[in-house]
Amino acid sequence: MGTDEIKKETINDHTxxxxxxxxxxxxxxxEMIDIISEAQGNGYNYIILDMSDMEFISxxxxxxxxxxxxxxxxxxxxxxxxNASENIIHIFDVLDLTDYLTVEKDRERALAVCLAGK
Amino acid sequence: xxxxxxxxxxxxxxxxxxDDSVKNFYSAIEDFCRDSKGRLSLDCSGxxxxxxxxxxxxxxxxxxxxxxxxxxxxxxxxxxxxxxxxVLDISDxxxxxxxxxxxxxxxxxxxxxxSRDRNFEMTFTASDKDIEEAMDRFLGFIENFSDSDKYLFExxxxxxxxxxxxxxxxxxxxxxxxxxxxxxxxxxxxxMRFIDSGPPFNPASQIHQFNPDNAIKKKQKxxxxxxxxxxxxxxxTYERKNGELNVLTLEKKWK
Numbered sequence: 001m002g003t004d005e006i007k008k009e010t011i012n013d014h015t016x017x018x019x020x021x022x023x024x025x026x027x028x029x030x031e032m033i034d035i036i037s038e039a040q041g042n043g044y045n046y047i048i049l050d051m052s053d054m055e056f057i058s059x060x061x062x063x064x065x066x067x068x069x070x071x072x073x074x075x076x077x078x079x080x081x082x083n084a085s086e087n088i089i090h091i092f093d094v095l096d097l098t099d100y101l102t103v104e105k106d107r108e109r110a111l112a113v114c115l116a117g118k
Numbered sequence: 119x120x121x122x123x124x125x126x127x128x129x130x131x132x133x134x135x136x137d138d139s140v141k142n143f144y145s146a147i148e149d150f151c152r153d154s155k156g157r158l159s160l161d162c163s164g165x166x167x168x169x170x171x172x173x174x175x176x177x178x179x180x181x182x183x184x185x186x187x188x189x190x191x192x193x194x195x196x197x198x199x200x201x202x203x204x205v206l207d208i209s210d211x212x213x214x215x216x217x218x219x220x221x222x223x224x225x226x227x228x229x230x231x232x233s234r235d236r237n238f239e240m241t242f243t244a245s246d247k248d249i250e251e252a253m254d255r256f257l258g259f260i261e262n263f264s265d266s267d268k269y270l271f272e273x274x275x276x277x278x279x280x281x282x283x284x285x286x287x288x289x290x291x292x293x294x295x296x297x298x299x300x301x302x303x304x305x306x307x308x309x310m311r312f313i314d315s316g317p318p319f320n321p322a323s324q325i326h327q328f329n330p331d332n333a334i335k336k337k338q339k340x341x342x343x344x345x346x347x348x349x350x351x352x353x354x355t356y357e358r359k360n361g362e363l364n365v366l367t368l369e370k371k372w373k
Binding site for chain 2: 027
């Protein structure tokens with residue numbers, strides 16, 4: 001599946017925003033993990049995943065998020081998902097993940113969560 | 119949802135003929151003839167070596183269906199089987215979907231066929247490019263039966279997860295072809311079948327209880343695909359056919 005470049009943007013000293021593009025699948029899930037892990041290693045406790053462009057997420061894509069959330073939480077932060085489409089949210093629903101993930105409607109609300117928890 | 123008025127069913131012709139397999143085969147046909155009208159698809163993929171006994175049960179199946187006014191479509195027909203039926207001058211009694219098994223399929227030179235009674239078949243390699251192209255073709259077909267965005271998204275997810283799972287367990291090379299067929303039964307469900315020649319692997323046996331909290335705390339990064347598939351489908355069956363083929367059949371009710 002055609003994957004885009006994963007974009008990363010520093011928001012403040014604690015927060016990084018990542019836009020994974022249209023797809024997270026087997027081809028780029030490892031790259032997602034690397035980018036998130038690097039941000040966590042550099043002291044960014046909050047990571048916002050802006051899924052406004054995302055059309056498809058595979059199980060490997062889900063794994064790239066689930067497998068890295070706890071590291072942020074252990075550091076007092078979180079990974080916050082925003083702008084996810086109904087289909088992407090449905091994948092989280094299928095796995096009963098909605099109670100365990102922080103999902104916000106848009107980027108502003110995601111940022112508000114980061115600022116409140118800083 | 120646009121639906122076909124005809125009812126379709128897929129029954130596999132047993133490759134190894136035993137008393138039980140033949141009895142079960144006839145029993146399935148008799149059940150279909152008693153309860154249904156429309157067309158019956160007989161899966162011939164198990165007939166690697168065609169014997170006179172195979173031709174005999176095909177003939178008997180044809181007679182049973184003819185009495186019930188049901189047309190038979192033979193799917194996954196090898197060139198060998200087609201030649202046998204021609205030599206016996208009985209090929210005209212059946213509708214045939216012949217698999218071009220002499221052809222080397224590498225760059226998705228696809229054996230893409232939309233058969234006469236709205237079934238769907240194709241063969242593709244497990245490369246990323248071929249999986250994507252196969253998935254798009256199949257979704258284009260399913261759009262004739264469902265206009266639910268969520269249903270189509272789930273089908274895409276199921277197809278992708280199964281195909282990439284086969285690649286994981288069978289390895290990716292030009293020889294690793296995946297045969298895929300789907301039978302949309304408009305009254306009940308979509309039935310999808312993936313056939314590959316990789317090492318034995320039963321995904322249905324690998325589906326375990328899933329605890330999201332534990333997965334997060336353990337930083338689990340893999341192993342979600344089969345859970346997703348099991349929760350998005352209404353039935354999964356696995357069969358190892360003739361000791362050389364993995365046959366995975368999934369059923370998904372219409373939404």
